[in-house]
Amino acid sequence: MSQNVQTDVAIIGAGPIGLSAIFACGHLGMRCHVVEALSDVGGQCTALYPEKPIYDIPGFPSITAADLIARLVAQGRPFAPHFHLGRQAVKLTRAGDVLSLELSDGSTITARAVIIAAGGGAFGPNRPPLADIERLEGTSVHYWVKDAAVFSGKRIVIAGGGDSAVDWAIALAQHARSVTLVHRRDRFRCAPASLQKLDALRLSGRIALKVPYQLAAFQAETGKLEAIQISHLDGQREWLEADHLLAFFGIVSNLGPLRDFDIDLSGEQILVDPLTMETSERAVFAVGDVAQYSGKQPLIVTGFAEAVTAARAAYDRVFPGRPFHFQHSTDRGAPQLNVEACKVDTAPITAARTAASIET
């Protein structure tokens, strides 16, 4: 699916603010391509709290995050945005006034402006604090379950104390050779019904509980996991033979590859001029939670206005020298439905696709 496409504005992030930027750009006559690391649009609204009501979007006394996203998608649709889902923007280069955004699938988007609406950044798993653990990821160390069948007949160590850890311990106990659940506290944060099932499986010997224990080390001299060392809070250590480790330590978000974009940062945020939302890099804008300036409030409505500001400033980069004629939407009339349908590319396999199933 690798491709090279050209557009007016490349938007990074399809959360609520990135989606609103599609309309803001479209209203000013600019076409957009949108890159999203997750496998669906909506950002945190979709991945973390789709059913949670939001009360502070003006005009909506109460709206669920999922409904807000659906409405923003519909609002942008007339401008036929092209979505690249399940891909990360990994590199930004410039040739004169043309910006090139390289995606994780090898595609390139060239544009006259880039609007970064990356929210808290790309989502990923919280890794266990075990040096060199990365080399086992996807083979014998896992942060989500893609296919439960691979654990059949195996010795499984599951680490974590929330719903994901408990529910997978219960589910895998049926077919695994052994399941050991390790948690650094002696209490689990999960549904009461799950706790009852867990206790029953512990009594019947199908699940071994190790609490309060932490992961301390691993042994994998053959290139695949052989054993996990755990340490009790009192310092006592023991080894557990294991074919697979499943660690459910929640998700974390960070700027990821955006860190290397050569734009001024403040921690995990991007510094912008609040009057234009332009970053330290010409024609590169940041809006929403990822953008930082004095007095910034991380609210959706603030991000909406920032997207409008960025679109206005992007106009001068996309159409240099073209006069800007301000027009209210009431005077301009309904957005024209573009004949070209809204395009969505999804990556065949993405880490992002399953991130939402990770414990939060």
Next chain:
Amino acid sequence: MSQNVQTDVAIIGAGPIGLSAIFACGHLGMRCHVVEALSDVGGQCTALYPEKPIYDIPGFPSITAADLIARLVAQGRPFAPHFHLGRQAVKLTRAGDVLSLELSDGSTITARAVIIAAGGGAFGPNRPPLADIERLEGTSVHYWVKDAAVFSGKRIVIAGGGDSAVDWAIALAQHARSVTLVHRRDRFRCAPASLQKLDALRLSGRIALKVPYQLAAFQAETGKLEAIQISHLDGQREWLEADHLLAFFGIVSNLGPLRDFDIDLSGEQILVDPLTMETSERAVFAVGDVAQYSGKQPLIVTGFAEAVTAARAAYDRVFPGRPFHFQHSTDRGAPQLNVEACKVDTAPITAARTAASIET
């Protein structure tokens, strides 16, 4: 209805941005009193284009101005705002950190912060360019019709070329002694059906048309109107005996008394610091179309975010020294419906009440 009330924040203007400021303040624990020159909430949305669809409010692919206003009112209701309708804010004074806002009905609102969301300013009639005409206003010179019965059996001169002028000429022709319609052009801007009625009444002698004529002078030696002088575009003048003049020259908006608030202006707008929306006067904020700063875009969504910014900055003025704990509405939960109902005071007679019926 004159009264002295105390609150946290006094909001001037109940248009979409003023209404959104009620929620923004309420969310941070601040109570509001709202002053509105018109007899209804909604500002231009209600007075000028209630049925017009708006396309650029994020989350609403299309919404009529009236519907947006209804939703904003509902969203602010849990915070029990107190509305003072049909009154202008005429004077702002300060005693230390306490601001006093004097209203046109003699009431006073004392508050720790004032948020001016006056849009294009207060609406009022475009007056005819006749020196000293003000002294006859409300007795024999009118810019809207409060009670058609007062024109019964009288000689009426109506000036204007739009729907209001034509429709009132038709309506009053039935009971007035005479109706003369004066317009500076020879074409009327009105519904075709009205034009047909007007022509029929002209042919039957119930309405005299004077086009293209302008108002030139008036005679009122007894203290009430006696005659109106009109001038043809070729310079020819004539006097019309008249008991009443109805002038429908549209509405105009301006800062009005806000001009005297001792805050820095730029034309008909108020200069603010875009990071706080504070004006040159401490604890006095301006948001929405009335606020001006570099790069300002006069969009409703921009005003929404400005209201949030102003509310956050007002918090520090209303609760000096109190720490601010940021909280998303999703975490805070549904706004508590205040036991005290939302209060609305309407002035008994207001210019504002009829402004919407004036030709635009």
